[in-house]
Amino acid sequence: MTVIAKAKRFTIRTYRKSDAPSLAKNINNKTINAALGNEVPYPYSLNDARSFIEKTMKEARRKKPDNLSFVIDIDGEVAGAVGFGSIAGHKAELGYWLAEKHWGRGITPEAVKLITRFGFNELGFHRVYARVFPFNKSSMLVLEKAGYSKEGYLRKEYMKNGKLMDSYIYAKVR
Ligand SMILES: CC(C)(COP(=O)(O)OP(=O)(O)OC[C@H]1O[C@@H](n2cnc3c(N)ncnc32)[C@H](O)[C@@H]1OP(=O)(O)O)[C@@H](O)C(=O)NCCC(=O)NCCS
Numbered sequence: 001m002t003v004i005a006k007a008k009r010f011t012i013r014t015y016r017k018s019d020a021p022s023l024a025k026n027i028n029n030k031t032i033n034a035a036l037g038n039e040v041p042y043p044y045s046l047n048d049a050r051s052f053i054e055k056t057m058k059e060a061r062r063k064k065p066d067n068l069s070f071v072i073d074i075d076g077e078v079a080g081a082v083g084f085g086s087i088a089g090h091k092a093e094l095g096y097w098l099a100e101k102h103w104g105r106g107i108t109p110e111a112v113k114l115i116t117r118f119g120f121n122e123l124g125f126h127r128v129y130a131r132v133f134p135f136n137k138s139s140m141l142v143l144e145k146a147g148y149s150k151e152g153y154l155r156k157e158y159m160k161n162g163k164l165m166d167s168y169i170y171a172k173v174r
Helices: 017-027 030-035 046-060 107-121 137-145
Strands: 003-006 011-013 068-074 077-088 091-098 127-132 149-160 163-173
Touching: 003 107, 011 107, 017 046, 017 077, 046 068, 068 107, 077 107, 091 107, 107 127, 107 137, 127 137, 127 149, 137 163
Parallel strands: 091 127
Antiparallel strands: 003 011, 011 068, 068 077, 077 091, 127 163, 149 163
């Protein structure tokens, strides 16, 4: 387990096998599931958590990983996650979620700032972007608070649960 960044209220760190129960408990939420761009199981079982963690730990060991996911740790629990997907040289896509019990306290904007800084300084990115469904005002606020700029509107960008969905795209560059 590696610590990526420490804040007053949380730590950003890599996953460990014992994270499965708190990951399964906290991500198993209809609102979170509907907001995520990739297809995440719902309901989310302990086995889903175990296989996600195994896959994530394996991916992180690769020389050139396609994605890197990190835990937002509060009191030893997976309170949420931040990470990069579609890693392609100088750029990557940001993703995140936070357990509902922690919403509204500015934890995600702070975590997004820290992980973006890590992406720029340690992973060598020059562009980090995020795609957000139009209904997800909270997430757009998170990105604005973390210094991201809205770049555009992508029509029929996603096929989610058999439905075509538009999205906004935000980015931060350095
Ligand atoms: C979007 C999300 C990460 C926000 O995290 P957070 O740490 O609560 O962020 P903030 O504290 O800055 O709150 C952001 C906004 O959420 C809204 N919000 C706050 N508390 C809330 C609550 N209890 N319920 C619903 N919305 C709430 C507010 O509009 C808030 O903005 P404001 O503080 O300027 O009023 C979190 O709601 C989440 O995990 N949502 C589902 C997953 C998701 O959307 N991921 C991103 C996909 S692009």
